[in-house]
Amino acid sequence: MRHFLKVMDLSPQEVADLIAAAKANKGEHSDVLSGQSLGMIFAKPSTRTRVSFTVGVYELGGHLMFISEREMQLGRGETVEDTARVLSRYLDGVVIRTYSQADLDRYAAASTIPVINGLTDERHPCQALADLMTISELRDDLTNVKVVYLGDGNNVANSLANICAMMGMHIVVCTPPELEQPQWAMDEARELAEKNGGTTEFMTDPAVATRSADFLYTDVWFSMGQQRVPDKQKQLEPYRIDDELLANANPECKVMHCLPAHRGEEIAADVLDGPKSIVLQQAENRLHAQKELLKKLMSDAKA
């Protein structure tokens, strides 16, 4: 059974094909998921992921059921494995947003239907697909693209680094020394880059990192489930994307954010709302990219 738990669950060629199809099929309404049901089990809030999957399934002729994890027996101690085995008897696919990637991996191991990662503390691979699609709408040759992520070394940074490295791009992840990505995430990105012709850099100086950047990317300083700690806020102040950091970048540089954003924290309001921002294109592309992912995983599983 094929799942999408992390970016590397698709090959570089499959990612390229998926993005090409997402661009070609924007606005498609079909019945490829007719008679199929997708479940969504979310333990954390969501706007984009929830709504884009809901609309995507509708546009492909399928049925969607959203279930908040706390309303399930999971919240009363039913095991992840029993839940996965039972839901596999009703549904044709499931999107899960939860805390630990290990729990998601356990769920997938027991599931006989495709499982899609709708965000964990460690990864956000659906976001990475939409990010790549957005970059590739603006740049034909990905091998010449420098993407710089600034801020907390979190789930979004990990999956962005995966996909950029895998697609042969130049990815720079710039974080405070205390908030760098976990070692496994840096190792993954390095290995993917080596294999696929990309380059990776991990650094702490935002003035150096942003030099000649084609895309500047940031995310919230406090992810879902994290406490707002004043020390962390202080460490991250120099990494805010504002006009000063943007001035170091390529004049054509675009600014990305997975949203939700905190204006005045990780990004200045006039940058997020300004002419270089492509955040709404990114958000829209969640829908287009995920429809192709659903087709690939759910209709392939039936074939």
Ligand code: CP
């Ligand atoms: N970017 C993203 O995943 O947004 P939501 O948390 O609103 O789904």
Ligand code: NVA
């Ligand atoms: N890093 C953020 C991403 C939200 C889409 C979080 O996990 O809350």
